[in-house]
Amino acid sequence: MVTTDRRSGDRERIWGDRFGIEMGQYGQGSPGNRLTMANPWPRQDFNPPLPLGLPALALGQLFVNPRMTDPSLLPSPINPADDPLEDPLAKVRAQFDRAPYPRIPLDLLPAETHTYWHDFRTAYYRRNQKIANTEGRLMLDVGCGSGYGVLSMALANPGARIVGVDLSPASVDLAQKRLEHHGLGDRVEFHALAMEELSQLGMEFDYINCDELLYLQPDPADGLAAMKAVLKPDGIIRSNLHSLYQRFDYFKAQSLAHLIGLMDDNPGELEMGILTELMESLKDTTLLKMRIWDSEKMQNEQRVMMNLLFQRDRGFTIPQLFDYIDRSGLEFISMTDWQSWEVTDLFKDPENMPISIxxxxxxxxxxxxxxxxxxxxSNHRLLDFWCGHPDAAQPWTALSDWEPEDWHQSRAALHPQLDTPEFAADLKNVVLKGTDLKLDQHLSLKWGWESVSSAIALGLLPLLEGMKTFTELADSLQQLRPVDPVTLEPIARSEVEAALRYLxxxxxxxxYLLVELT
Incomplete structure (x- = not known):
């Protein structure tokens, strides 16, 4: 076990306690130094002339210690054994008390993409194909950390009240300061609570955000059930799990950190230093180093802690995700970044994929x-999803499958995160100059359009005034572009409506738009 002081002997204690080694002061050895076993097993007369550098110590001991070949003795962050601690989340709490997450300056505002995913109207539309109002809504951020997510939720949902909870008192204190700094303290409240204690709030919520927390729970189904218990009948939960496949190499690195004793206690500067020294000393062609280690990026302490020394981190698969949702009594709605999960995008020619597939x-x-x-x-770090109570969704049809008569009973609005003075000014300028509208400069979605032509952008102009019916939009478009610019012939109403349906x-x-049936 590593003691709490950080004197030079700590490195020896980490390695000595883990591997049963007697050694001189770390880093001051010479080629003549030797390792000796404090309690050698039979037939282990091992005294090679090795330098006392970290890699030599690790590899030398691993090859001679038969216990290290027994997988049952190696802690796995992917399939952890029963935690002997009375409180299995004690190490997680200690880690976040030491360094609240995320470590983002108090005065920094979230990007529009961040507020897009925290906007209740995004999730509500995805489930019901209806445009919601956020005024008076009650929302919860579970595992709020340093409050950056709560700030995003408060900015994205005008008129809503936000409650933030976290098991780390230090994180809750920082979150409160963040929201007060931005003048939003009157719309939020914070509590130091664990997920299983949510019922103590005595509230029911329209929207619950649980970001980067569910995968730390002993059983994610229990975490989802705890949120379900405080969710309104038509409420929505957004949560996520770490992907086993995308982060597999990071889980290997965490197992390595467990193996060499860096995660026995709450990792700090000493453990980060040892791990950094190990990774830097490996050959650049070492597969693990190639996949997870960037010397420049790993100067960031948070990156090291949250990827390589993260307590109780685990990875999951899609079948596990659906099992947890089912066992918690909830119903899957959608992946939050649904377009980036499109199966047809995997194929060279989606129209001619193998028939059986x-x-x-x-x-x-x-x-x-x-x-x-x-x-x-396997390109998603997070399996990020929405879920809610069973049978709460309203039936709807994909826009691409609407009939012309459906469109005549519809209305549309800009997504609220596009409804900004900057977007309005840019749209007007594009129409006047005939240039392309750079959508990704205002709302950069992973799958979204980078830009649209001025001819298409023309149809968006009326939406700057607010929600419009399909008929109002068609009337406006026909007035703005009455004739074909090539033939100078009047454009038929049917052509105008076809172009508008496409847009x-x-x-x-x-x-980018919210379109609903009236």
Whole structure:
């Protein structure tokens, strides 16, 4: 066990306690120094002339210690053994008390993409294809950390009240200071509570955000059930799990840190220093180093702590995610970044994929489609999803499948995160100059359109005034562009409506517009 002082002998204690080694002061050895076993097993007369550098010590001992070949003795962050601690989250609490997460300056405002995912209207529309109002809504951020997520929720949801909870009192204190700094202290409240204690709040919530926490729970299904217990009947939960496949190499690195004793206690500067020295000393062609280590980026303490020395970090698969949702009595709504999970994007020619695969995927449940994608691409660090009470969703049809008569009964609005003075000024300027509208400069979605032509952008102008019906938008577009610029012939109403349907369908399905039936 590593003691709390940080004197030079601590490095010897880490390695000595872990491997049963007697050694001189770390880092002051010479080629003549030797390692000796404090309690050698039979047939282990091992005294090679090794330098006392960290890599030599680790590799030398690993090769001669038969206990290290027994997988049952190696702690695994992926499939952890029963935690002997009375409170299995004690180390997590200690880690975040020491360094609240995320470590973002108090005065920094979140980007528009961050507020997009924290906007209740994004999730509500995805489930119900209806445009919601945030005024008077009650929202909860579970595992609020240093309050950056609560700040995003407060900015993204005008008129809503936000409650933040975290098991780390130090994090809660910093979160309160962050919101007060931005003048939002009157719309938020914070409590030092664990997830299983949510019922103590005595409230029910329209929206619950649980970001970067569920994968730390002993059983994620219990965490989801705790949130379900305080969720309103039509409420929505957003949460996520670390992906086993995308982060597999980081979990290997965490197992390595466990193996050499760096996570026996709460990791600090000493443990980060040892791990950094180890990784820097490895050959650049070492596979693990190639996949996880960037010398420049790993100068960031938070990056090291949250990836390589993260207590109780675990990875999960799509089938596990659906199992947790099912066992908690909730219903899957959608992945939050749904367009980036499109199975057809995996294929060179989606129209000509193997027939058996195309048929199988078309008949497969959404859980199997997502699992298929994750096994092949594995590019999502987080399995980020929305869920809610069963049978709470309103039936709806994808915009691409609407009939012309459906469009005549519809209305549209800009997504609230696009409804800004900057976007309005840019849109007007684009229309006047005939240049492209750079959508990604205002709302950069992973799958979104980088830009649209001025001819398409023309149809968005009326939306700067607020929500408009399809008929109002068609009337406006016909007035703004009455004739064909090539033939100078009047543009038929049917052509105007076809162009408008394309615009609303494409930008609506991408998430830039909200389109609903009246």
């Amino acid at each position: 195309a048929f199988g995927l078309s008949e497969a449940p959404i859980s199997d489609q997502l699992h298929f994608f994750d096994l092949i691409r 609303l369908s494409e930008l609506g399905q991408a998430g």
